[in-house]
Amino acid sequence: MPGRRGLCGAGGASVDRLWSFSFPSFRIHWCAWGSFGGRADGQLSKGFVEALKAVVGSSHVSTAVAVREQHGHDESMHRCQPPDAVVWPQNVEQVSQLAALCYSQGVPIIPFGTGTGLEGGVCAVQGGVCINLTHMDKILELHLEDFSVVVEPGVTHKALNTRLRDSGLWFPVDPGADASLCGMVATGASGTNAVRYGTMRENVLNLEVVLPGGELLHTAGLGRHFRKSAAGYNLTGLFVGSEGTLGLITAATLRLHPAPEATVVATCAFPSVQAAVDSTVHILQAAVPVARIEFLDDVTMDACNKHSQLNCSVAPTLFLEFHGSEQVLAEQLQRAEEITQDNGAFHFSSAKEAEERSRLWAARHSAWYAVLALRPGYKGYSTDVCVPISRLPEILVQTKEDLKAQGLTGAILGHVGDGNFHCLLLVDPEDPEELHRVKAFSELLGRRALALHGTCTGEHGIGLGKRQLLQEEVGAVGMETMRRLKAMLDPRGLMNPGKVL
DSSP, rough: OOOOOOTTTTOOHHHHHHTTTOOOOOOOOOOTTTTTTTEEEEEEHHHHHHHHHHHHHHGEOOOHHHHHHHHOOOOOSSSOOOOOOOEEOSSSHHHHHHHHHHTTTTOOOOOOOOOOSSOOOOOOBOEEEEEEOOOOOOOOEEEETTTEEETTTOOOOHHHHHHOOOOTTEEOOOOOSBBBBBHHHHHHHOTTHHHHHHHHHHEEEEEEOOOOSSSSETOOOOOOOOOOSSSSSSSHHTTTTTTTTEEEEEEEEEEOHHHHHHHEEEEOOOSHHHHHHHHHHHHHHOOEEEEEEEEOOHHHHHHHHHHHHOOOOOSSSSEEEEEEEEHHHHHHHHHHHHHHTTTTOOOEEOOOOOOHHHHHHHHHHHHHHHHTTTTTTTTTEEEEEEEEEEGGHHHHHHHHHHHHHHOOEEEEEOOOGGGGEHHHHHEOOOOHHHHHHHHHHHHHHHHHHTTOBBBSSHHHHOTTHHHHHHHHHHHHHHHHHHHHHHHHHTTOBBBBBBBBO
């Protein structure tokens, strides 16, 4: 087959003020319950801060402005006031004590991992205590024969796979950023491998959760790591994607997968968005067992060429990856090339070498920074939706047209193998009118996905920005059911308040 020598050989007013104005203020002055006086006049009492230090030690509590500001936002444009204090527990017992202390005093609790979220999930809309769980970074148990592992919340997916490197197993869920695994559980994360290996929802077997009052829950039973169960309600599933609103995840039992015998990657460029996405649908319909199939539009490819020194065509492009034996890979690659060429693809190229494969995926994972570099000084806003595969060509073509109609500079890329894609928009932080157009575009995209029987978010979560869209998605009964669950587990509404609901 031609074109095998290389993957892309073809050539070719401040934002804080302006963006946050549209969100209501949720600051509440809590009553001074108990002996510490908890939180009054929007600040923690000195006695309460001392009580935090008594639990974790003085060196693991900070009320410094810079530290609080760092923990008051994620990678999104959503901004609000920072938490009143940041604490770093060292073990689950300390987390339990902190939760019980905060809850008894009416102080909001905000779990924090690596801060790589994209929907304002760690914003302290009511102040309170940010519990940074990154110091709990042990791999507690590794069951190679059972294909499972138990990790603390500070373990990232890269750290886990480094530990697994010589075991013949790996954890394939990869959101791009080096996120913490328990944070990925909390947000229901996904990534480039989801089309073959599933999202976090399919790869979590058990969770250890500290409930708001300090009680410890093991969602599938203490120490259990079975592959399936029909025993009662799915408590594990309840906490996957809960975004810190129901409890603090202090350990996760995860499903591991056999590392592939061999891997090959391919890229192919197309004359149009329609042709690229049609190829995606046809590859899946032909049952080609692709491990990754990523779409990058012409804007993204231009940015990646400049930022990551690629030499790809500036055109709608698919990145594909296949896992299996050498013989199977050759068959899969040939079938994928035939399908893409039937849809007008050009410059189909592939590589098996680890260095070239890593270079390609590093460029894909750096796409956010590559797009930001197109307009220095601008801020980035990212949103995502997911639709049934059959509706993907329609919504992607329409979204490209919407960007042009709104006069917005933006890139489209995503995990199109499961119908999920992202829009990365560049925004002038001094232009309130442009900020308004970006917000309107995001809402239009979400509602367009809902109209096509999709979801307003495939992996970013609801956080602060998509609460209204969630209500439209699940309906009044769905929202009321969620509120009842929240009220039962968190009757005072102190767990990451202002998010999701």
